[in-house]
Amino acid sequence: MQRLSIPLMLTLLFSALIAASQTGLIDLYIQSVIMFIGINIILSSSLNIVNGYMGEFACGHAAFMAIGAYVASILNVWLFTKDKFFGSPLLPPEMAIYCFPLVLMAGGTVAAFAGMLVAIPSFKTRGDYLAIITIAANFIVTSTIINMSAIGGARGFMGMKKIVFAMEDVVDLPWMLIWVIIGTVFSVWLIRRYVSSTYGKGIIAIHQDEIAAEIMGVNTNRMKLTAFMISSGLAGLAGALFAHILGYINPGSFGILKSTECLVMVYLGGMGSLSGSVISAILFTLLLEGLRFVIPWIDAGLHWLNLIPDAYEISQVWKWVIIPLILVLLMQFRPEGIMGNKELSDIFPRLRKWYQFK
């Protein structure tokens, strides 16, 4: 009975959310916030594999998100919709609903193979050099997309909304919400299975002493390859979902700033803590949304107290001063993040009764 408790809770939550969305209990804005939380959970936990468990410093996570987003979007638009460049749909739009998970997987798979290209240099280098390679990879991916005018280049690519409408035409459910939840649960489930097996623990050994790991029988190259591929594959999945939520993507949203967001979430949550990544993703998304409202209040307050000149308005840009500042303070006073490298079951031992985490 205890083993079923987590799946049961998740199913209940899932059904509750779907029902709430269908009945209009939660509006589209809240739905989108929930979906962004899900995307961020996938991004944060997948980057945690490489940066947290394996202790590398990969700074280009958004590149894989971009690959997944574009591959999935192009596939869907090409197959199921009428588009200026691709022409008429190849398959009837009603099939979109069945093919959607396949398209998501395609996005993730291509991203995973791209991850392979970054993993190979990591065999011989570590630390700062990997940071550079991943940053360069991020720039290369965005520059490549900018130069491909067939898919919109710098102006972006759209048409994904038509896919969602096509799906809703067949069965009227909030499909993106459903798929984001499924994707999130899948990612966390996959990662947990990966790192709790002796196979996955090899990457933790690589982090703590790579030479000892290699000499004690861990095939370090293969471990790095699988870690990178799983990490980037899941980022691709997140990108594919992201693209279909927004209905429009452009290379600018997958640059260094996005990669930095992922880094913030990982280090905020704690390197090597899956529950930490989940918690920090939730907090971070809520913080971003919350600041949207809080900043105008601060602005109003400061104006009322006459602390700032009338002409000056505290804009949303301050968000991007506050967030890095939070991380700087975090590094000063609690660098291990919220959870350190512990899981929830380490902090609340009674939770262990309900589920095994390590």
Add this chain to the structure above:
Amino acid sequence: MLESIIQNLFNALQWGSFYSLIALGYTLVYGVLTLINFAHGDIFMVGAYIAFFLATFFLGSLQGIPGWVTLTITIPLTMVLTACVGVALERIAYRPLRRKGANRLYVVITALMCGLILENGNLALLGASRKSFPEMIDKVVYTIGSVSLTNLKIAVIVSAVLVFILLQFIVTQTRIGMAMRAISYDKFAVPLMGIPIDAVIVFTFVLGSSMAGLAGVLYSMSYPILDPYMGALIGWKAFIAAVVGGIGDIRGAFLGGFLLGFVEILVVAFFPSTFRDLIAFSILLVILIYKPTGLFGVAKTTKI
């Protein structure tokens, strides 16, 4: 044909000079602290803005004084003030972590975040409108055949070379340079030998940041539009150039910067300009894959 090559050569030298100046700053700090000061590109941006405010102020308040006087005040003053910003960053953000013996990763993340704070703080405080850098001196164009050079271009190239010679001299021939190199080998033994490690580190930041400030002034004079994110892309590229040259080695940074300048100008000469970043980054990546420690870098062997 030859003349267009020479023209491109000078363009590349000038463009590479900026990268070199910034790369030198990265490499100095990395050489001493093994820290990638990701905020360095943004210190360059801060230098450019400081120069903007100084130049505007002096040109406004000192009417009738020849432009070159303003120039001779602005440049050193910018360098000094930018150095102050760099040192402030070190004192406030990096030193406390160093004291605590924090993991290097935390310092790098702090650096990355400080860079973001500088960029977005600038955007938030000064607004999104781009600033136009005032002209301090008249441009003199020298023409040889169909190759045209401005005095500014020559000045930029000459500055980069002089800075390199100066830094190379300091690091290899002076005692403080020796201290800098000592710290890079063993941070813990150095204070035990009576060397004031904090002072040396501050000196390193002063050097690196003032060079970035100089780059800021020269850049703004060459390309007079300023925006808060101007440091970001140039910073990343200069950093990669420093690594390709062999980070921690001044010659590596100097050559890496020019290498990048050449690559970019060459690419733009033959391909559409949107390909510039793509090809530049790819070439750098390829160099790194074949020579992971960079052109001048020395492979570190681990002993077990």
Add this chain to the structure above:
Amino acid sequence: MALLEISGLTQNFGGLCALSDFSIRFNGDELTGLIGPNGAGKTTVFNLTSGFYTPSAGDIRFKGRSIVGLRPHQITGMGVARTFQNIRLWNDMSVLDNIRISQHYSMGYSLWDALMRTAVHGRGEQRIDRTAMEILESLNLSHYAAELPRNLPYGIQRKVEIARALSIKPSLLLLDEPAAGLNSADIQGLIQLIQWIHDTFDIAIWMIEHQMAVVMKLCSWIKVIDFGVTIAEGTPGEIQNNPDVIKAYLGDDTI
């Protein structure tokens, strides 16, 4: 077929010749010592044998097969295990996890099995757990299973490292200065442990050591190297009286 056959092994680091023309042969159940002054090249021999370095010249054959150029984890998979001069345990993982991960090569299941939790994975994990617990019990370390190595006394950490090496079920065990940093009580325990390992398992043990008491007590054959060159080999009695060995360690009379 010899278990381990090294012939003409030479290693140059740039201009420095760390090891020259080193040869040795193991049949399968020896307890051999490798001694020499600091910097003689002893750890280099181990690093070459475990695959961390590639030799400049010479051949290393393990169970009849040349292992030159193989990656360390492959060599480990063939049955060579080692400990390190400075203990290299994974300090933020429990002792039990340390012993589990060293069995990585012989896990017997793939990534897919791990993710899908197939029966193959289950059996593999069970076997890993069983082997780990058995090793810990036989070395009297079971009660430390959940501890982090960083919290354990140095002597216990040393034992854990040896346990980790044994979990691979090696045919050849390389011990790099196992007595380094141990107090005299722990050293006695270590001598007993190594003797017990040698008697209980079908294993050849090759030991680098500076503590002469340990070497002379345990080893039936000793090889001495200095500046990368073999200067003597023989039984403990022969080595103790060998003038070249004495000169290498203590210098000669001429001042």
